[in-house]
Structures are given as structure tokens and as C-alpha cells.
Amino acid sequence: MTLRVAIGGFLHETNTFAPTRATYADFVQGGGYMPMACGEALLTACRGINLGVSGAVAEAQALGWELLPLSWAGAIPSAHVTREAYERIVERLLQCLDQAGRLDGVLLDLHGAMVCEHLDDGEGELLARVRELVGPEVPIAACLDLHGNITARMVEKADVLVGFRTYPHVDMAETGRRTARALGELMRTEMPLTKAFHRLDYLVPIPWQTTDLEPAAGLYRLLTTQEQDEVLSVSLFMGFPAADFPECGPSVVAYARSQAAAQRAADRIAQAYAQAEADFAGCVYTAAEGIAEAQRLLSEGSRGPIVLADTQDNPGAGGDSNTTGMLRALVEAHAQGAALGLLVDPDAAASAHRAGEGAMIEVALGGTSGIPGDSPFPVTAQIERLSDGRLLASGDFYGGARLDLGPSACLRIGDVRVVVTSHKAQMADREMFRFVGIIPEEASLLVVKSSTHFRADFAPIAAKILICKAPGPMPFSPADLAWRRLAPGMRLSPLGRSFQPPE
The missing domain is CATH 3.30.310.50 (Alpha-D-phosphohexomutase, C-terminal domain)
Known part of the structure; x- marks a missing residue:
């Protein structure tokens, strides 16, 4: 008899100290994930990209299972998930599950570190509601991020939890495959x-x-x-x-x-x-120290690019990707052949689109999240390139995901170029420079708003990687929270x- 397995997902990594909460609209848009998908559209949307659900679907189909797609939603890390977003997304997933009929198993693609306005343990609550609906005999397997804050309730309500093994997370799809195989073993033996x-x-x-x-x-x-x-x-x-x-x-x-x-x-x-x-x-550097060290290495003959990670404004850890400390330090140091991305500022991007390519504009960039020590940075910049923000992120982390960064621009300040976008996503793919005309391999300095995921696509071209601290919502050390x-x-x-x- 063909095994019938329900599959869905709900992902968010929550920084409770971050400035901006995750709304329903953020899950619809998807950020660095794919956009929200339901039913059969889920099976199509996830095909061939680096996500847990993608690998799980591929493995399940190879094993000949009958898949009952539920809903899948993910939003880029931020502060708490709003009550409205959580309950609306969970209600839809559970409605689909309730209509799925007889099931041999349930496979969920989760993160493991979701905190909501009304719940500390978003995944534990979801797993409890799924367990209540399917009963004690149907095995539940969950694919989880390496950064999951695993709770006792999650362990209790699921039959098996399977985590990523790489950071950068280049094995998300592979972990989905491993989760499907573990679920298959549970269904085959019918033994917990x-x-x-x-x-x-x-x-x-x-x-x-x-x-x-x-x-x-x-x-x-x-x-x-x-x-x-x-x-x-x-x-x-x-x-x-x-x-x-x-x-x-x-x-x-x-x-x-x-x-x-x-x-x-x-x-x-x-x-x-x-x-x-x-x-x-x-070793970790301040913004000025990191840029000075990079300039020293270049002066001594190092062939770029030298990659500097703006770790405290990492949108993959809840940052809004709009602090200006690293940009100010680049400009003040008269950095040559430098590029920074992504700086999320929809107002600045809109101003650039109104002015047009080649124009000069005066604009105050970023600095709008109220981070102590950070503020908007007034600049006079040339608009080098405009884009609608749509691109295919082909590196090992995003793994072929289609991103929509909204109206975007490359602004040039002296010999420093800045990728300005309207939507946030972690800078973890070289295409996120190329889509506005910046060739990352030809740069001397690259500043990326990321902590680690950038390594998947940038380490192969980096002469050196330096971790830098500028004011941001995710302190380098947890001890500073x-x-x-x-x-x-x-x-x-x-x-x-x-x-x-x-x-």
C-alpha cells in the first residue's frame, strides 16, 4: 500500500532583541526564503532549491510516497512573530492537515528558534497542535535548523527531529532528505x-x-x-x-x-x-580596525577581494540590514575598489529610480532602526545602476532560489559602491552584487551584511575574511545582550x- 504523508513547513528564527517584528506580509514575501506556498503549488515552488522541504519532497517522491502538501511559509529572521501571523499561518496548515484524510506520517520543515508575541516556543506549540490532530500513532518528523533552540516540548511531541550539519547551511535540502528517510524507517517498522x-x-x-x-x-x-x-x-x-x-x-x-x-x-x-x-x-575588529587591516593587507600585495563581515547587522540574525557604521568607515578611510551590500533603504532606492541612472543625488542612507550609535548617513552619490531587484541566487547557500529585493540601485560614493534595496535578505550570494553591475571578484574590499552564510559563496574568492563589529542589533557576543x-x-x-x- 502506498504511504500517504502530509508535508508542510513554518520557519522563523527569532531574535527577541531585534528592532522589527515578523508580520504575515513578511511570510508572504519570503525574504531569503521562497514565498509562501500552499497545496500543490508548494511541490512546484520548492523544486530544486536548497531548503529542507525541497529535499524532503524529492526523497519522498523517489520513495514513491503519496504526498499531501499542506502549507509552507518562511520569513527572514527578525524580532517576534506577531500573534496574527502565527495563528493565521498555523490555522491554514492545520486546516489542510485536517482535510488530508488517512495518513501514515507527517513531515514538517521547521526552524526550531521561533518566538512569538504570545508564545516562547512556536514550534513546540505547532507540533502539539499537529499531534492532537493526527493522534499518537502517526509518526511526526521535523527537519530543523542547526540554530534551533530545541525545547522539551518539541522533543516530546515529535517522533524524530533532524538538524542541519553545516553552517553556512549548504545542506538544508540534504537534511530534508535525511528527515524523510528517518520518517520512512518509522513508518516501515511501526516502532517508536x-x-x-x-x-x-x-x-x-x-x-x-x-x-x-x-x-x-x-x-x-x-x-x-x-x-x-x-x-x-x-x-x-x-x-x-x-x-x-x-x-x-x-x-x-x-x-x-x-x-x-x-x-x-x-x-x-x-x-x-x-x-x-x-x-x-x-579575532574580531571594529569597523575602522577591520578596514585598516584590509588596506594594510592590500598594500602588502594581497590580491583582493578581502571580505569583511558586518556581523552585528546580519539580517540572518534579526538585523534590518540598514546600519551605517561600516559604510561610514569605508568612506572615511577613502577605501578604493570597495563595495557594500545589502543596505536596505526603500526610500533611497525610490529616490534613485526617480532620478535615473547616471544622476547625482543627495540622500541620507540607512540608520532608521533606532540602534544606539547608529544614524542615517548623508551622502552625495552617483546612481550607477538600477534594478527591479529580481535575481537568481545560484550559490551553494541559496541554491537556486529566486529573490525579490524590490526596487534596487548601485550608488557610488567616491570609490565605494553600495547596493541599496527595498526588501531585506542576507548577503550570501555573489549575484546579490552582480545584479546591479558590481563584479565581486574584481573588488578590493567587499563588506557583506552577514555573519557566516556568506562563506558559502564568497570564501572561494576571498583573499582574507575579517569579522567586524559596527553598531547593530545582534551583538557579536551573546554576553553583550x-x-x-x-x-x-x-x-x-x-x-x-x-x-x-x-x-
Whole structure:
């Protein structure tokens, strides 16, 4: 008999300290994800791109399952998901699920770090509502981001949670495939898996979580060695260290045919994470220091581009991608052959489109999110190129996603060029420079508003990568956030102080 599996998704990574909340319209538009899709349109829209749902659909179709598509929605990271957006999206997904008829399994593409205006644990609540609808016997599998803040309720309500193993997340589609295979095993044997769940005890700055570098690279290699014999799946979640609620933080989840096997696998990963604490370290620069270091390297013969990550305004961590600290530093240093992207300023983009290519305009760029130490940057700029903002992001992170950045422009200030857009998306693909005429391979300096995902497409051309701090809503170190509700005792950085709630 053909297996009938419902599939859908709802993704958001929430920075509770960020300035802007996620509305329903943000999920419709999709940001760096694909736009909202429902029913059969979901199966078409996700084809051939790097998303968990895409890999899950491809694997399910290869296995001959009958797929019952529900709804799928994702929005770029920001502050809390509004109550209206959450309830509206979940209601639609559950309505589709209720109409799906007999099911052998449910597969959900989630993030794992969603906080809403009215809920700390968006995914735990969704999984609980799905469980209530399908009953205790139908297995539920979820594909999750490496940055998931996994809660006890999520572990309880799902039969298996499977996390990404790369950061940059070049394996999103592959993780969807692994999730489908795990669900297939559950449906084949009709036997539940035992679970082992550990919450780990220190937070790591996002740039040092990259699996391109040690110690994270070794930790994720270790996962595959644990999946043998009775152990079906092991995931290490680094956690998203900007969600102020008690269950924020890293964790490990293991699934096996016996409790002893699950516990051994989870214990091994937890031990390795503890031993790696001192190795999560690296150099970080202020904006002026980073640009000075890049100019020094170039003067000594380094062939660009040197890539500088504006990590504290990363829209992939809740930033609005509009702070001006790095841009000011470039202009003040008279940087040559430099480009910055993306700077989200719909008013400036509209002004550029009214003036036309080749014109000079006076405009105050960015700085509108109320970030301490940041403000709009008045400039006189030449409009080099205009665009409608539609592009195909073909690098390994976006993996062929079609982005709509809205009316966009390349503005030139001296020898510094700025990609100004109307919609936000993380700068993680070289096409996000090329679509307005900037050839990234020919630049001397590239400033990217990203923490790590840019590495997937920019590391192959980078002479050097420098992590920089300018004023922004996502501090480099979690220790610099104004925590109030984090679990007591959680260390706020590797080898750092433990959190104690304010009195």
C-alpha cells in the first residue's frame, strides 16, 4: 500500500532583541526564503532549491510516497512573530492537515528558534497542535535548523527531529532528505524510537559556530560516527543565542532502537561539546580596525577581494540590514575598489529610480532602526545602476532560489559602491552584487551584511575574511545582550560568566 504523508513547513528564527517584528506580509514575501506556498503549488515552488522541504519532497517522491502538501511559509529572521501571523499561518496548515484524510506520517520543515508575541516556543506549540490532530500513532518528523533552540516540548511531541550539519547551511535540502528517510524507517517498522536529549551549558558567538572552522567542524564530523547499529539519528543544535527565554541554548538529541544506545550517542556529543569550549575563539575588529587591516593587507600585495563581515547587522540574525557604521568607515578611510551590500533603504532606492541612472543625488542612507550609535548617513552619490531587484541566487547557500529585493540601485560614493534595496535578505550570494553591475571578484574590499552564510559563496574568492563589529542589533557576543529570562547558569560565551536573572 502506498504511504500517504502530509508535508508542510513554518520557519522563523527569532531574535527577541531585534528592532522589527515578523508580520504575515513578511511570510508572504519570503525574504531569503521562497514565498509562501500552499497545496500543490508548494511541490512546484520548492523544486530544486536548497531548503529542507525541497529535499524532503524529492526523497519522498523517489520513495514513491503519496504526498499531501499542506502549507509552507518562511520569513527572514527578525524580532517576534506577531500573534496574527502565527495563528493565521498555523490555522491554514492545520486546516489542510485536517482535510488530508488517512495518513501514515507527517513531515514538517521547521526552524526550531521561533518566538512569538504570545508564545516562547512556536514550534513546540505547532507540533502539539499537529499531534492532537493526527493522534499518537502517526509518526511526526521535523527537519530543523542547526540554530534551533530545541525545547522539551518539541522533543516530546515529535517522533524524530533532524538538524542541519553545516553552517553556512549548504545542506538544508540534504537534511530534508535525511528527515524523510528517518520518517520512512518509522513508518516501515511501526516502532517508536527512544530519545535522549541534553541541554548544553554555554553559548557561542554566531561567527565562531561555522563548520568551515574548528572546533565546530570536528563536532559535526563526530555526529556521523555515532549513527550506526541501533542509532538512527543524532543532531547537535548550536542554538540561536538571541532568544530571551529559558530554553534558549545548544542541545543534542539522539534517536535509537534502545534507550541505552540513544543515551550513549547523546552523551558522546555532549562530552565533545564540553571539551571544545576553549577552542571557540577568534579575532574580531571594529569597523575602522577591520578596514585598516584590509588596506594594510592590500598594500602588502594581497590580491583582493578581502571580505569583511558586518556581523552585528546580519539580517540572518534579526538585523534590518540598514546600519551605517561600516559604510561610514569605508568612506572615511577613502577605501578604493570597495563595495557594500545589502543596505536596505526603500526610500533611497525610490529616490534613485526617480532620478535615473547616471544622476547625482543627495540622500541620507540607512540608520532608521533606532540602534544606539547608529544614524542615517548623508551622502552625495552617483546612481550607477538600477534594478527591479529580481535575481537568481545560484550559490551553494541559496541554491537556486529566486529573490525579490524590490526596487534596487548601485550608488557610488567616491570609490565605494553600495547596493541599496527595498526588501531585506542576507548577503550570501555573489549575484546579490552582480545584479546591479558590481563584479565581486574584481573588488578590493567587499563588506557583506552577514555573519557566516556568506562563506558559502564568497570564501572561494576571498583573499582574507575579517569579522567586524559596527553598531547593530545582534551583538557579536551573546554576553553583550540584555538577558532577563535565560536559564540560570547558562554561560553567556565560551569560558564566560554564567547568567543570573536580574533581581
